[in-house]
Amino acid sequence: MNASKVFLKIQAGIERIVKGYSLSPYANEIAERVRRRTRTGYGLDVAERGAKKKKLKGLTSDKYIKYRKGRINTSLTKPKKSNLTFTGQLLNAITGKIVGKSIVIFLKENRNDGVKNSDIVKGQEDQGRHFFELSNKELNGLRNQIKKDLIKRLKRKR
Amino acid sequence: MSEKNWTSRTIKISKKYNSEERKAIAAQIVNYIKDRTKNGKGKDNVKWTPPADKYSKEYKKSLEFKFKADKSKVNLTLTGDMLDSIKMLGNQEGEITIGIPKSDEDYGKAEGNIRGSYGKPRGSLSKARDFMSISNEEKNNILKDFPIKDEEKRKEMVSIYKAALAAAKKLTGEKRPALGELVFERE
Numbered sequence: 001m002n003a004s005k006v007f008l009k010i011q012a013g014i015e016r017i018v019k020g021y022s023l024s025p026y027a028n029e030i031a032e033r034v035r036r037r038t039r040t041g042y043g044l045d046v047a048e049r050g051a052k053k054k055k056l057k058g059l060t061s062d063k064y065i066k067y068r069k070g071r072i073n074t075s076l077t078k079p080k081k082s083n084l085t086f087t088g089q090l091l092n093a094i095t096g097k098i099v100g101k102s103i104v105i106f107l108k109e110n111r112n113d114g115v116k117n118s119d120i121v122k123g124q125e126d127q128g129r130h131f132f133e134l135s136n137k138e139l140n141g142l143r144n145q146i147k148k149d150l151i152k153r154l155k156r157k158r
Numbered sequence: 159m160s161e162k163n164w165t166s167r168t169i170k171i172s173k174k175y176n177s178e179e180r181k182a183i184a185a186q187i188v189n190y191i192k193d194r195t196k197n198g199k200g201k202d203n204v205k206w207t208p209p210a211d212k213y214s215k216e217y218k219k220s221l222e223f224k225f226k227a228d229k230s231k232v233n234l235t236l237t238g239d240m241l242d243s244i245k246m247l248g249n250q251e252g253e254i255t256i257g258i259p260k261s262d263e264d265y266g267k268a269e270g271n272i273r274g275s276y277g278k279p280r281g282s283l284s285k286a287r288d289f290m291s292i293s294n295e296e297k298n299n300i301l302k303d304f305p306i307k308d309e310e311k312r313k314e315m316v317s318i319y320k321a322a323l324a325a326a327k328k329l330t331g332e333k334r335p336a337l338g339e340l341v342f343e344r345e
Contacts, residue, residue: 010321030340146326
């Protein structure tokens with residue numbers, strides 16, 4: 001079989017696989033990866049998929065840092081640590097769900113203080129703390145996992 | 159950090175492989191190294207030797223350690239970014255080079271693990287975790303998918319690799335109503 005016939009055969013195979021392909025195995029992993037990255041104190045350079053990772057803007061108000069001391073009730077942060085964590089509710093709310101063939105990463109609105117998580121995200125983004133998307137490495141990591149899976153399936157079909 | 163790229167590994171392969179085949183082979187080697195490391199193993203798929211087989215007491219007390227998904231394995235994985243930084247650095251007749259570019263923000267972590275230095279000026283061999291090296295046996299296992307004597311099979315593997323890469327990009331990039339998509343919903 002010549003090269004172009006081989007390529008066409010592979011292309012047809014991959015189109016068949018991709019038509020029925022579900023991203024659902026990755027839903028929880030994506031949510032967890034964003035959560036973990038943010039907890040380590042990193043967000044994104046800009047609010048765009050594939051942006052570079054960037055350290056979250058520090059806590060600049062001494063008054064706020066003092067406020068945090070003694071009020072933090074989670075081991076996931078410290079008074080001076082900028083990782084969008086106070087009670088832990090915001091990042092714990094990041095969830096992946098399947099809608100048809102798509103993955104939707106969203107924030108559950110399940111806070112116990114009457115504040116909306118989506119409002120907090122907007123407020124943080126307005127202050128330059130972008131975190132709610134995939135960074136370049138996270139995106140490449142996800143693509144690589146999908147690519148690995150597709151290669152495995154295509155090899156099985158040979 | 160020194161001038162040398164401590165993460166870079168040049169792997170000798172047959173000169174009969176063309177550039178496209180070398181790219182596909184490099185991708186397979188990188189994936190193998192990532193999977194092996196995530197399983198808590200190094201060269202020859204063997205666990206790290208003591209004391210490198212345990213995280214330091216200092217690291218275990220840190221805030222970062224609390225966020226690790228799997229605390230039972232020394233798998234060099236917190237966010238996954240360091241391992242996702244490994245790529246092909248060089249592609250020449252008879253050899254491929256893989257590693258993490260020195261300009262990459264995760265390079266320092268990788269060097270620290272490989273040298274056993276972990277942010278200190280000097281490395282300690284006993285604490286080193288050289289996750290980037292592969293043995294000849296590991297390399298030859300990967301090369302079984304690219305047999306020198308079977309040109310058709312090699313072409314097929316390259317086609318598979320290219321088609322899978324293009325499909326993965328479509329699935330995670332712009333909106334494609336017929337395929338799955340990834341959406342971050344803010345409201």
